[in-house]
Amino acid sequence: MDKLIDLRSDTVTRPTPGMRRAMAEAEVGDDVYGEDPAINALEERVAALMGHEAGLFVPSGTMGNQIGMRLVAEPGQEVLCDADAHVVTYEMGAAAAVFGLSTRTVVSDGGRLDADRLITQVRPKTDWHLTATAAIAVENTHNRGGGLVQPLGELQKLWNWSRDAGVAVHLDGARLFNAHVASGVELATYGRMADTASVCLSKGLGAPVGSVLVSSAERIGIARLWRKRLGGGMRQAGVLAAAGLYALDHHVERLAEDHEHARLLAKRLGVDESTVETNMVVLDDVPAPMLAEGAKAHGVLVSQVSARRVRLVTHLDVDRAGIERAADVLAELLDR
Numbered sequence: 001m002d003k004l005i006d007l008r009s010d011t012v013t014r015p016t017p018g019m020r021r022a023m024a025e026a027e028v029g030d031d032v033y034g035e036d037p038a039i040n041a042l043e044e045r046v047a048a049l050m051g052h053e054a055g056l057f058v059p060s061g062t063m064g065n066q067i068g069m070r071l072v073a074e075p076g077q078e079v080l081c082d083a084d085a086h087v088v089t090y091e092m093g094a095a096a097a098v099f100g101l102s103t104r105t106v107v108s109d110g111g112r113l114d115a116d117r118l119i120t121q122v123r124p125k126t127d128w129h130l131t132a133t134a135a136i137a138v139e140n141t142h143n144r145g146g147g148l149v150q151p152l153g154e155l156q157k158l159w160n161w162s163r164d165a166g167v168a169v170h171l172d173g174a175r176l177f178n179a180h181v182a183s184g185v186e187l188a189t190y191g192r193m194a195d196t197a198s199v200c201l202s203k204g205l206g207a208p209v210g211s212v213l214v215s216s217a218e219r220i221g222i223a224r225l226w227r228k229r230l231g232g233g234m235r236q237a238g239v240l241a242a243a244g245l246y247a248l249d250h251h252v253e254r255l256a257e258d259h260e261h262a263r264l265l266a267k268r269l270g271v272d273e274s275t276v277e278t279n280m281v282v283l284d285d286v287p288a289p290m291l292a293e294g295a296k297a298h299g300v301l302v303s304q305v306s307a308r309r310v311r312l313v314t315h316l317d318v319d320r321a322g323i324e325r326a327a328d329v330l331a332e333l334l335d336r
């Protein structure tokens with residue numbers, strides 16, 4: 001059989017030969033001493049791209065999000081977010097289990113940010129009866145929302161309100177590069193509308209490991225302590241940062257290709273193309289287990305989100321021919 005076409009996630013990519021060379025040639029040092037040149041370069045570069053003072057290389061998006069939220073909320077305070085947010089769905093209750101943070105969720109319209117809906121739920125820090133809302137977490141693009149790009153107007157509205165209200169904003173930007181390429185909005189424009197933000201190198205950008213948490217220099221100093229406490233103080237991890245630097249040089253603009261592939265899949269499978277904003281296609285009202293099994297038998301892997309929902313994610317390890325073959329297999333199984 002031909003090579004497997006893995007559309008389960010953009011996390012499945014393997015480093016390209018060029019990326020592997022960059023990793024092999026990385027200049028490294030002990031990052032716990034702050035002496036790894038590749039890591040220092042990556043942190044500075046991502047912080048600048050995001051319009052923040054400082055950055056911290058962390059092993060995963062989960063660590064970036066959880067430390068990011070802890071920087072802006074104290075134990076016993078709450079973080080408000082939408083009910084389908086990654087931070088409360090897939091991060092194993094870390095906010096509560098590790099940091100003593102309370103989370104409260106608001107049901108959204110398919111993950112789309114509705115600033116007013118969140119704002120009306122905020123509980124003040126000055127009422128001794130209520131759990132204080134310290135921060136709001138926003139996800140862009142939204143994973144369970146099928147890769148949707150958050151509307152700039154809503155982000156701006158939330159940010160403007162938050163400054164007066166004294167409520168912080170954390171951005172889960174695991175796929176912020178996809179949002180940037182799809183919308184043309186600068187990363188720093190998104191970044192400046194958050195007190196803390198985590199961006200991933202190991203999703204669409206194709207690096208094997210790593211995320212960068214950005215914020216003020218003071219907060220990142222505290223984040224460094226938390227990373228060490230959690231066992232995330234890595235040593236010559238510049239080999240990983242080098243993959244991230246390579247990805248920033250070579251894999252950002254090409255995300256447009258993944259987005260085009262997602263639209264192509266949608267078209268072939270009769271999915272409303274307007275629902276495809278970045279690199280994900282959601283197939284609703286389909287027999288997910290049957291479809292996933294049937295596709296697998298033909299060398300195509302897809303994600304079952306629920307019994308009736310399947311998700312396809314395009315990425316740099318699946319080229320146009322692979323997308324066309326996947327579309328043929330899925331169209332046949334769905335009789336479309």
Ligand SMILES: Cc1ncc(COP(=O)(O)O)c(C=O)c1O
Nearest residue numbers: 060061062063086139143172174
């Ligand atoms: C939106 C979002 N945030 C955070 C993460 C966490 O990233 P990691 O798997 O590196 O912990 C993911 C992972 O897929 C994600 O989709």
